[in-house]
Amino acid sequence: MAAKKLDKKTLRKSWFSWYVGNLSSMSYEWLESFGFAVSMIPVIKKLYGGDKEEEIAALKRHAAFYNTEPQLGAVINGIACGMEEERANGADIDDEVINGIKLGLMGPLAGIGDAMVPGMFIPLLLSIAIGLSAGGSPVGAIFYMITYLVSITAISYFIFMKGYTLGTKSVDMIVGEAAMRVRSAFNLLGSLVVGGVAASYVGVSTSWVIKLAGQEMVINDTLNGVFPNILSLLLVIICWLFMSKKRMSTLKVMGILVIVAVIGVFIGFF
Amino acid sequence: MNINILQAALIGMFAYLGSLSVPWFFGATGGWYILSRPLVSGFLIGMILGDVKTGVLVGVAVQIVYIALVTPGGQMPQDLNAAAYIGVGLGVVAVKGGASVEAAVSIATAVGAVGTIFHNFMMLTNSFFNHRAIEAINEGNYEKLRFHHYIGPQVIQFCYRFIPTFLILLYGAALANKIIEYFPVDSFVMRTLTALGGMLPAIGVAILLRQVIKRDIEIIYYLFGFVLIAALNINMISLAIIGAFFAYLHFLYLAPKEGRVAQAVTSSDEEEEL
Numbered sequence: 001m002a003a004k005k006l007d008k009k010t011l012r013k014s015w016f017s018w019y020v021g022n023l024s025s026m027s028y029e030w031l032e033s034f035g036f037a038v039s040m041i042p043v044i045k046k047l048y049g050g051d052k053e054e055e056i057a058a059l060k061r062h063a064a065f066y067n068t069e070p071q072l073g074a075v076i077n078g079i080a081c082g083m084e085e086e087r088a089n090g091a092d093i094d095d096e097v098i099n100g101i102k103l104g105l106m107g108p109l110a111g112i113g114d115a116m117v118p119g120m121f122i123p124l125l126l127s128i129a130i131g132l133s134a135g136g137s138p139v140g141a142i143f144y145m146i147t148y149l150v151s152i153t154a155i156s157y158f159i160f161m162k163g164y165t166l167g168t169k170s171v172d173m174i175v176g177e178a179a180m181r182v183r184s185a186f187n188l189l190g191s192l193v194v195g196g197v198a199a200s201y202v203g204v205s206t207s208w209v210i211k212l213a214g215q216e217m218v219i220n221d222t223l224n225g226v227f228p229n230i231l232s233l234l235l236v237i238i239c240w241l242f243m244s245k246k247r248m249s250t251l252k253v254m255g256i257l258v259i260v261a262v263i264g265v266f267i268g269f270f
Numbered sequence: 271m272n273i274n275i276l277q278a279a280l281i282g283m284f285a286y287l288g289s290l291s292v293p294w295f296f297g298a299t300g301g302w303y304i305l306s307r308p309l310v311s312g313f314l315i316g317m318i319l320g321d322v323k324t325g326v327l328v329g330v331a332v333q334i335v336y337i338a339l340v341t342p343g344g345q346m347p348q349d350l351n352a353a354a355y356i357g358v359g360l361g362v363v364a365v366k367g368g369a370s371v372e373a374a375v376s377i378a379t380a381v382g383a384v385g386t387i388f389h390n391f392m393m394l395t396n397s398f399f400n401h402r403a404i405e406a407i408n409e410g411n412y413e414k415l416r417f418h419h420y421i422g423p424q425v426i427q428f429c430y431r432f433i434p435t436f437l438i439l440l441y442g443a444a445l446a447n448k449i450i451e452y453f454p455v456d457s458f459v460m461r462t463l464t465a466l467g468g469m470l471p472a473i474g475v476a477i478l479l480r481q482v483i484k485r486d487i488e489i490i491y492y493l494f495g496f497v498l499i500a501a502l503n504i505n506m507i508s509l510a511i512i513g514a515f516f517a518y519l520h521f522l523y524l525a526p527k528e529g530r531v532a533q534a535v536t537s538s539d540e541e542e543e544l
């Protein structure tokens with residue numbers, strides 16, 4: 001019997017199905033389970049086509065609870081395709097092995113993937129886009145749409161294929177030492193650029209005026225003479241301290257700001 | 271400014287395409303992570319309403335509040351889609367009616383906080399289709415599985431996203447105009463909304479800092495970026511290039527040449543797991 005092999009076309013179909021449909025039927029109970037199962041349909045048909053019992057068993061295998069960061073998580077789909085291929089060729093891989101690998105990888109990839117994509121890469125692109133869109137220009141929005149779509153689609157496809165060819169070793173590309181250094185460098189870049197965003201777009205100023213010996217002293221100008229936009233600088237740091245040190249939720253900090261705004265306007269600070 | 275039926279329907283359509291779980295526009299990558307960003311929605315709404323400039327201005331301002339929003343495991347602390355379409359849509363109308371961009375940010379953020387209801391409803395009702403999908407798997411019925419994965423949940427999701435956006439923008443615009451007339455710019459309410467909208471972007475920046483700063487001293491990166499813009503008045507692209515320069519040096523410096531560095535690498539990796 002000739003060895004069964006997943007061709008490029010089948011792999012592409014599986015990747016695309018995952019890429020568009022990973023969250024389509026998400027619920028608290030199942031999250032990405034069926035996204036994963038549906039993406040395995042082309043693979044299952046190719047490997048077990050005709051043997052209905054094997055097909056159903058494979059579908060069940062891939063409909064177990066599953067949740068990860070879907071874009072970088074495509075690497076796990078690639079790995080699963082590789083393992084199914086080995087299994088179809090008679091390797092001793094049972095349901096538990098495949099599920100164990102999926103469950104073992106989905107957690108770290110969810111954590112690191114969320115930290116990298118929406119936690120770091122998106123804010124970085126958005127910061128640059130916001131700069132480009134200063135004054136209401138559409139350039140930034142178009143820049144973000146194109147760069148994000150092209151880069152993430154390419155990365156998702158690339159690591160899916162790497163997952164298929166390299167197996168579990170491919171995860172090193174995301175969680176390994178070199179990736180850690182890249183992440184650390186991007187963290188620096190992200191914090192620095194967002195500092196610039198804060199300087200341009202956090203707008204806290206006071207309308208307080210103090211009368212001293214007949215002379216009017218505009219507090220906001222005095223403060224900005226000490227350091228430009230110092231109130232905005234401080235507000236960001238205070239919010240950050242609330243969140244990281246006091247572990248306050250975003251909603252709570254927003255509530256505090258609402259109270260500050262009401263009182264501030266009431267006493268004439270703003 | 272009023273919004274006609276066609277405009278409201280178009281905005282509602284984009285709101286649906288951009289909501290989490292919709293596969294039709296490049297999946298989560300093209301929908302949730304692109305169309306639901308307020309910067310992009312501001313641009314689209316601006317085009318639909320015939321004022322790109324106002325759309326982008328409101329979009330940018332709202333975007334910063336949500337610049338680093340992460341939604342792990344389907345948890346949604348703030349409904350970005352509602353903020354991006356209902357919120358920015360009403361915000362654009364308010365700004366055209368004379369309100370400040372900051373007031374628009376306050377409105378959009380309030381909508382985002384309330385909008386989580388839509389998301390939570392979807393996460394509950396999709397269980398219905400999930401159970402049918404399990405049946406399909408047990409029968410080995412691929413078409414049925416695909417139907418209950420793609421079509422069923424998406425019909426419901428369309429109702430959750432298109433209908434509220436459409437109705438609120440169609441009928442809410444006139445209401446928003448009345449409210450703005452009632453509360454002029456120098457009224458207590460509008461001044462509070464403006465002050466609040468000026469402060470809210472600080473939360474977006476703080477969320478990002480909480481995520482990327484591993485040791486407290488790294489706040490110096492943020493201060494450095496702030497100073498370059500606030501004191502030296504360079505533009506964002508220049509700042510990104512300066513940042514890239516330092517990031518590259520940082521990357522090189524972290525290269526493991528000795529055991530000491532390798533140790534530092536593992537310890538910071540562990541921190542991240544927490």
